[in-house]
Amino acid sequence: MISDLSRFSPSAAPALDDDQLLHVSLGPQHPSTHGVFRMNVALDGETVVSLKPVFGYLHRNHEKIAENATYLSSMPYTDRLDYICPLSNNWAYAQAVEKLAGIEVPERAEYMRVILAELTRLINHTAFAGFILGDMGAWGSALMYAFRERELILDLFEDLTGARMMANFMRFGGCRNDLPAGWAGKVSALVDGYGPFLDEMEDLLIGNEILLSRTRDVGALTKEVLINGGITGPMLRAAGVNYDIRKVEPYGIYQRFDFRIPLGETGDCYDRIMIRFLEMRESIKILRQALDQLPDGPFVHPKAKIRNFKPPVGEAYARIEGPKGELGFHLISDGSANPYRYRVRPPSFINLTLLEDMCLGLDLADVVVILGSIDIVLGEVDR
């Protein structure tokens, strides 16, 4: 149980002929892979010599469909990008269209959006903690605890948006409907109960020696590599790069809240887990402030159009700090009811690009943990 990688260094792995290696296809039907992701791994013993990710099994032509549909009809499709956190996707897309058409968002809607986005962050990071334990072979206990809390938030979403996951809630210029009576109170009750739950999860995970030895010094890359690879989100911050779009390029009303960005040092899998836990604590802080300050007013801009929406000719890129990283939407309008070009910058997909660099020279078992620590959702990778 001693994680001393030096004995198993990649540099010591002798160069072998291809036919001496064991070629294993992990996925698309494999119990470890998230969704239908596939890795073609060449093993020397159990040491990874090469790893080729294969994806596209869940490709749904999202971008092309969006170019042939009205602006509003793409909104429900964004739910299905990263289906763990649909509301942040909604926000990113709504923001892009608002930028394109120059639509104002009322105060109350901004607060609602912040509350929903931070709840989504809680969902994502909680589920992540459960999933990574599953990847390490724990028999689902952490996952069940995580999903129990996630269910509570999903109940709130259902009450507000009508759907647990596929919310389709944000509209250009606000939100679809106002908060139901008593909803804000329920959120603050949930936020108050979330701290103890996080304490429990930390007891279960953070000090666990097996988890420590499985995750420490596994899958670390230098800051430079991560930045050059375009990695964003908790993965980048775990390596100590202070890059959070909520601070770097504040959108919505994030500059009104007092919160901090946790940064790690080494960027290994353990730091990635820890950063997510710390981010959840910060999200709770944001949620408390937002709930306190929630103003009255319209939930959508009164002049926002639902039918016959045609933004002026132009181009817009809007990005938010999604739970998994920078989520951006790039839209080009030719003045018609459909976008001329519609492009998503998916954090999962881009974070996945350095998978092989992280895995080389490590064990097969580490590959699974590293893939888990990247936190991908195949809906977003394959689009």
Place this chain on the structure above:
Amino acid sequence: MIPLIPLLILSPLILLAALGAVWNARPVHAALLLALALALTAGLYLTIGADFIGLVQFMVYVGAVAVLIVFSLLITRPGDEAEELARRPGAAVSGLACVLPVATVLLYAVSHTPDLSSGASESPTLPLQTLGKALFTDYAPAVLAVGVLLTAVMVGAVLFARDPDKKPPTPPGP
């Protein structure tokens, strides 16, 4: 009286398994047949009342030696080298050189054993304590020599398996 029936059943089986182990072209099958031969030999010991020897034979030879052979086959993935080795001109000579002394010793031992069917009327059961005492008093030098040999082998194996250059993994640069 040594039970004759198990001997008659087991000995041909042991011989067959041993011959199979020698002649089988597939190394894994040969190793498994060797394990079978060793296990059957353990059975032979058990039938003549040498329980301790039988069980130790089973545990050490089937459980450890055969498994190690099999394991080394697994990690080395032998291809055609085995056949190639067998076709070498010196193979027969070196094989004979190994077999002859062993066979001589065995034949000598068998021919000098007193007639068991008349002499030992019942199977001699040796108490474990006696065995242990004998091992650590009369045969202590032999035990020590074996211990030294095994230690040397183990140290050698550790040194052999050690990685010569211990560099920490450096993440790939930009």
Place this chain on the structure above:
Amino acid sequence: MSLLAMSTAESSLWSPEWLPRLPQRLVEMLLRNCHAPDWLVTLAGYAVAAGTVVAVFLTAFALLSLIERKTLARIQNRLGPNRAGWFGILQPVADGIKMLTKEDIVPAKAEWFLHLMAPILIVVPSMLALGVIPYGREWVPVSLDLGLLFFFAVGTLTEVAVFMAGWASGSKFPMLGAMRAISQMVSYELPLIISALGVIMVTGSLSLPAIVEHQGTYHLGFIPAWNVFTPWGLTATLVFFIASIAEANRCPFDLPEGESEIVAGHMTEYSGFKYALFFMGEYLGLFAISGLFITLFLGGWQAPLPGLTFVPSWLWFFAKLVAVIFTHLWIRGTFPRVRMDQLMRFAWLCMIPMALLTIPAAGIWVFTGGGLKGWLVIMPLLLIPWLILTTIHNRRLAPQTRTYTFADS
């Protein structure tokens, strides 16, 4: 009528202590009454005794497959299977029917004979091992002088079986699983056997009933003289327990079948009843190793307090078995899996040194005659190396300083 007369004469036959051997006794009596030859009586007696053990443990296996799911479900705040019968009690039956009716698939590249033999060879040694464990004062299916040796000897057969399963499947994941399984079993058999040596030294016998008898007294009138309550015994208990988890391929050492990495290891290419046999072999192995653990360290069938001896001894054994198996389930519900190199390192750098230390410690214990003097001499002998080992571990493994910065802007 004579049967009844005999049974009333042998009144002990009807005491609860004899209950598990009742079938054996009855068959023997019946045969004797029919003037069967002695060898037939003995043979039939053994057969019935073996049948009893098999029946008991197959029932226990069925129950455990349900209880495991129920316990894990409760740990995860679910209810577990509760649809088949009352509280899901018929779930094992449903599972069995499902397994039996499933298609048996043999891969095209498989060696069909070895592929078929492997599941059988997994079950047989576990059953054999169950035969030598003393379950009660009067219930020892086969009392061997070399019981412990027999147990370990047949236990080694599972390694060959696992190898056969992995190799004969002609597939990659089973091969990886077999490699992992063999290296793990070979590594953990050492601490397992070495930690049992202390018990042999103290008892002076390899016979399992003798080992239990030796733990039958009570210190100060209430502390049972189990081996776990001695300094060397405590160390050996911990080492043996951890090694037994690894031998039984249970979490957190379930690498050979680590499902998130290598699908199901050596069992990947098995389906239907062959898979069920693997499952059965694994559970029977768990029973056997836990039974041995209880016998060696937890006093076997001895009651935990002198006043509690009126309870039949085999009930105590099974109560302890339930406790040990619950611990296994609890661990499975909590821990993630370790990695291969960590597993080996842990075996060679931590388990084997500590196991080796129990041998001189047990020797000193016998030499000093136990008691306070024994404790005083042995504690430093075990504690100092343990402190050194944990310090080494702390440097490498235990939480090192990690500083997380909070950027305000």
Place this chain on the structure above:
Amino acid sequence: MNLFGKWRGHSASRPGSGQNARATIGAPPRWSMPGLGLFKGLVVTARNMMQSYYRKDRMTTVQYPEERVTISPNFRNFPFLCYDGDDPVAGLRCTACSICEKECPPQCIYIVLDRDENGKSLKRPKLFDIDISVCMNCGICAEVCPFDSIYMDGQYEMSTTDRFGGLLLGLDRLAKSADYHLKLRPLEASEVAARRKAEEAKKLAAQAAKEAKAKTDKEAKAKAAAETQTAATGKGETA
């Protein structure tokens, strides 16, 4: 038993912004008992196991179908068509304008306008099909409908053994009364009903005004016509 130092409550203990605050997490004890973290994990799972016997809120599952969670009234599933009164055909609010058909993201709505024999629109659907195997429950059709006709249903037990016909809902299965809507979502439905009533009243008033105007117009026209006629006749007479 907090092995990992000051890592909880760090926000309170770390005042002052501007410079980066540092928190040491992940425990730097000089010597710690190996296995303590594992033990803490065991305590957590044991506590959860015990609580699962007496705390309902700990449970992650419910025993559906015997036990059901209460569904939020806002829950939406598949669309339905609303009709007023008792007649699903005559009272249907839908005018077959096809806005929902156009806006539907997965294009699962199919509408055919009903026409009379002259080819004139009857402003009602002849065919209105929703393929709920395609529908993704987004609710955009309900949102864009200008006639308060299409709403999202809360019915979720819709499994069927017929993959094709059973999942293609026609007018007969889609049409549901306004009372059903009121029962399903009282808040939304009563709002809609009030608005419709007001609109109806306004419409009626407008109609009345229009009719009155038309009447006056007609009268005026008739008068004018009569005048012209008399004039014409007068002319004719004169001619």
